[in-house]
Amino acid sequence: MDFELTAEQELLNQTAREFCEKELIPHEGLLEKTNELPRELELDIRRKAMTVGLHACNMPESVGGAGLDCVSLTLVAKGLSRASLALAESVRRPCNILTACEGEQVTHFLDPVMRGEKRECIAMSEPDAGSDLKAMKTRAVKDGSDWVINGTKHFIANVRLCEFVILFAVTGEDQTPVGTRKRISCFLVDLDAPGLEVANGYEQMGHRGYHNNILRFDDVRVGGWQMVGAEGEGFKVASDWLGGPGRLTIAAVCQARAERAFEVAADCAAQRRQFGQPIGKFQGVSFPLADMAIDIRLGDLLLMNTAWRVDQNFPTVIEDGAMAKVWCSEMLGRVADQAIQTCGGMGLMADLPLERIYRDARFERIWEGTSEIQRHIISRQLMRERGV
Ligand SMILES: Cc1cc2nc3c(=O)[nH]c(=O)nc-3n(C[C@H](O)[C@H](O)[C@H](O)COP(=O)(O)OP(=O)(O)OC[C@H]3O[C@@H](n4cnc5c(N)ncnc54)[C@H](O)[C@@H]3O)c2cc1C
Structure with a gap:
């Protein structure tokens, strides 16, 4: 089994991560305070994303996109999604339903989307x-x-x-x-x-x-x-969108946020001292950190394996995407909760991103199909395989 990324995939990963750190995360405080994403900021992020080649990178080359494979797209989604959602989504990855546009639909809707105008x-x-x-x-x-x-x-x-x-x-x-x-x-x-x-x-x-x-x-x-x-x-x-990219993007978003929450918690466990030593030396703090690391590693393996299976045209990509969404969204909930516990009172304060990640995590089990609907999709296939 080869888990290596290609040089292009490494570069994309790095580009998305750097864009997120430099162009998205610095604005998180503004969004938390005002509950608004100013239109000028959204357009500015869109323009900057165009200059580094991230705009519409999910769309096929035939309509002017980058035509990335699913593994690459998942890396981009993960890299950008360390930031809060409104900012991450300002780097436009248009709904791929638009690739079905024909005739006047192309000039009126699709082309302006690809140019970053609509x-x-x-x-x-x-x-x-x-x-x-x-x-x-x-x-x-x-x-x-x-x-x-x-x-x-x-x-x-x-x-x-x-x-x-x-x-x-x-x-x-x-x-x-x-x-x-x-x-x-x-x-x-x-x-x-x-x-x-x-x-x-x-x-x-x-x-x-x-x-x-x-x-x-x-x-x-x-x-x-x-x-x-x-x-x-x-x-x-809509089935290409509903079945694959939508759910996998949610899984990638959850994975990115869980990793960020974990890093904050692990740093806190190493730096915060109580009873004369770093709190990470207490098993009550360090064992949950180990569990979080295992949860996150499993999420990443499932996420990237699912993206790879999409690229290989596996016949079960719908069920695979459902599994990745269920695991990663539920894992994010566990990790966000435990990260706050690790940081104690400071975990609840807006000085750290944890209380926000905790609040935002709750959406992921509901939209793009609830966890129950995903389990329905997975179990239906299990029964179908057995003739039921
Ligand atoms: C912030 C936000 C943004 C959204 N954005 C969009 C958007 O841009 N466009 C859009 O079209 N939609 C959007 N949605 C809708 C989203 O996709 C739905 O909320 C989601 O599909 C669930 O539907 P519902 O909220 O009506 O819950 P319901 O369908 O009423 O479900 C309620 C509960 O019943 C359970 N349930 C329902 N049926 C079954 C079943 N057969 N078996 C077991 N359990 C079941 C559900 O799992 C859930 O726990 C958005 C939702 C939110 C919250």
């Missing part, structure tokens, strides 16, 4: 459709060559930093032997379209400067050319 958000979730996305009610009805959209999406991330939304809506129903099946289609919609309201979302427990919004569609008219892929094939268009 940013997209993704709207699937609704108040009554979370894990069960097929329960969505937002509907697009055909009118001539146009579609007219009505409905409400919630929990949509970062809408105010975006120019358009990748929207999923019901365009009809089919009768199948197992009952009625909704046709769900994918549209690209400008956020300044008449009838589209962008409302504030809910106040959230962490990820300061990274907001959620509510989108209300009231007779929003879009052209037929704005549908991505064929009618009723919205989930097919």
